[in-house]
Amino acid sequence: MTTPPQTAEPVIRRELTVPLSMEGAFALFTEGLARWWPPAYTWSQDVLDTIAMEPWVNGRCYERGPHDFTCDWGRVLAWEPPHRLVFTWQISPDRAPEPNPTRASEVEVRFEAKGALSTRLAFVHRYFGRHGADGARYRAMLDAPEGWSTILNAYAEQAGRQV
Structure with a gap:
């Protein structure tokens, strides 16, 4: 008897x-x-003071709102400028902060030069199963047009304005 092949968990x-x-x-x-x-x-939202990422392994990903209210939403797992970045996504499917990193998915972004002033980003959001029973639903939400596509389009628009 053979063991059936493992199927990879869907990613974005x-x-x-x-x-x-x-x-x-x-x-x-x-x-x-x-x-x-x-x-x-x-x-x-509209009273956001800043959103930031500390530039080192185990650095915080956080936002700061009014009255210095700070909320962590991830941790840097790999910081390899200018090639690669990996961080935990510690936001639960119901959009609450998830303090337990074992219940967090991961985001990896790789940067590849395509010319002196052209860079390709390869973005992967993985391990949605760590979010529990709602992991597949959460992946579908973030994979929808108003999810990561909207967020990354905002990045691309800002990149275009910097030229």
């Missing part, structure tokens, strides 16, 4: 090319997060 994949050097694309995605992340995709 996106690719886009921006008119920036690898260094510029990585810096905008990380240091420039507050310049492009849509406030509607934060807990603070």
Whole structure:
């Protein structure tokens, strides 16, 4: 008797090319997060002060709202400028903060130079099963046009304005 092959858990994949050097694309995605992340995709929304990512392994991904209210939404797992970034996605399917990293999915972004001022981003959001019973529904929500596509389009638009 043979063991059936394991099926890979579905992931979200996106690719886009921006008119920036690898260094510029990585810096905008990380240091420039507050310049492009849509406030509607934060807990603070129109009163958002900042959204940021600390530039080191185990650095916090967080937002700060009014009155210095701070809420973590992830941790940096890999920081390899300007090539690669991996962070936990510690936002639950009901959009609440998820303090337990073992119940978090992961986002990986790879940056590849396509020319002096052209960089391809390969984006993967994986491990939705860690979110529990609602993991598949959550993946479908983030895979919809108003999910990661909207967020990454905001990044691409900001990259275009920087040229």
